[in-house]
Amino acid sequence: MKEQLILEKAIEKGDFNSGGEVSSKLKELLRKLGVRSEVIRKAAIVTYELEMNVIIHSEGGGIRVTIAPEGIILYVEDTGPGIPDLKKAFQPGYSTASDEVREMGFGAGMGLNNVKRYSDNLDIKTGPGEATRIRAVINLS
Amino acid sequence: MKLAEVKEILDLEPLVPGNDDLEIVTACGADLMSDVLAFSQEKSLLLTGLTNPQVVRTAEMIDIKVIIFVRGKRPPEETVQLARKKGIYLYLAKKPLFECCGLLYEKGLKPEKINRLDLEE
Numbered sequence: 001m002k003e004q005l006i007l008e009k010a011i012e013k014g015d016f017n018s019g020g021e022v023s024s025k026l027k028e029l030l031r032k033l034g035v036r037s038e039v040i041r042k043a044a045i046v047t048y049e050l051e052m053n054v055i056i057h058s059e060g061g062g063i064r065v066t067i068a069p070e071g072i073i074l075y076v077e078d079t080g081p082g083i084p085d086l087k088k089a090f091q092p093g094y095s096t097a098s099d100e101v102r103e104m105g106f107g108a109g110m111g112l113n114n115v116k117r118y119s120d121n122l123d124i125k126t127g128p129g130e131a132t133r134i135r136a137v138i139n140l141s
Numbered sequence: 142m143k144l145a146e147v148k149e150i151l152d153l154e155p156l157v158p159g160n161d162d163l164e165i166v167t168a169c170g171a172d173l174m175s176d177v178l179a180f181s182q183e184k185s186l187l188l189t190g191l192t193n194p195q196v197v198r199t200a201e202m203i204d205i206k207v208i209i210f211v212r213g214k215r216p217p218e219e220t221v222q223l224a225r226k227k228g229i230y231l232y233l234a235k236k237p238l239f240e241c242c243g244l245l246y247e248k249g250l251k252p253e254k255i256n257r258l259d260l261e262e
Contacts, residue, residue: 017219020198024227027202037183037204044202045178105191105199110175117179 003068006033011051011078013060016104022063023047030072035140042118043072043138049111050076050134056101057083058132071120071139082130090116142250144207144230147186150244151209151234156221159207159230168250170211170242174199186250188234188241192216197223206230212237 006029009022023044030040047063054061054076061078083089090112097107116122121137145161147153168186171177177187177199187200188209197220200208207230210216215233224231234241 017194019195020201023202024198041183041203048198048202049175049178104193104195105172105174105189106195108173108175110173110179114175114178 001069003066003073005064005066007065008062010062011054011060013055013058015055019052019055020048022051026065033067035072039072039138039140043074046115046118046136046138047074049114050074050136052106053111054078056097056106061132071137074134074136074138076132076134076136078132080129080131082128082132083124083126084128086124086126142245142248146248147207147209147245147250148232150248151232151236151241153209153232153234156210156216156231156233157224157229163206163230165207165250167252168242168245169252170238172238177205178203188238190214190238192220194220194223196220197227197229200229201227207232209234209241211241 007026026047027040027044030043051063058078059080061076064075066073088094092113093109095107095109101107115136119136120139123135124132126132142165143161144159144163144165147165165185168188169177170188172190174195183204185205186207186209187205188211189196190211192210192214196208209232211234213233213235216231221231
């Protein structure tokens with residue numbers, strides 16, 4: 001089995017109402033594919049946090065999900081403005097989110113930590129003024 | 142603990158009513174959605190002061206079946222509609238978060254076990 005695309009979707013900046021639609025759809029697809037519920041939950045959490053990050057912090061972007069022998073692979077890309085200090089972004093509690101976002105229960109500085117916690121492999125390419133490209137793998141077993 | 146018992150202890154008003162026989166194994170109380178997502182174990186009940194649709198989304202991601210909105214905060218229609226669509230039950234409690242959690246804990250409902258990954262950090 002080679003890498004197979006199962007889901008692809010554009011994500012718009014500030015589109016809070018659609019936040020969670022990609023992860024919801026992914027959950028449904030993985031359930032149909034017979035993936036273990038624990039694995040589905042991990043993939044859903046990682047997708048949801050990354051999806052919200054694109055909505056909250058970026059100029060817009062998209063997400064692609066593939067399935068491969070390695071596991072479920074998420075590719076999340078945006079068009080900027082990039083994360084200036086990635087180390088800081090991983091500090092629990094560090095956040096640059098607006099009050100509006102915080103009122104929704106997000107932007108508490110835990111998002112990337114959750115992404116790291118539930119990914120079996122995580123690669124982030126970013127920098128000030130750059131696009132952010134993330135590849136996250138969730139193992140199937 | 143059955144959902145019926147939770148309803149009685151907290152004197153809940155149903156918004157999207159669920160099956161009284163539903164077994165509530167563990168619960169969590171949080172106003173930060175990332176805190177809810179930080180624990181991946183399946184849990185059945187979320188108590189929160191937030192009422193926006195993202196609360197339902199968060200519950201959906203980790204298979205939470207029941208959401209209780211505390212201190213009488215009524216959720217907007219979008220939240221109720223999304224919950225209906227996703228098969229998540231909604232209730233309203235008049236008491237604040239701390240008191241709701243305390244009452245359920247006292248009657249024997251326990252938090253989920255924190256997994257090893259979290260202890261390592």
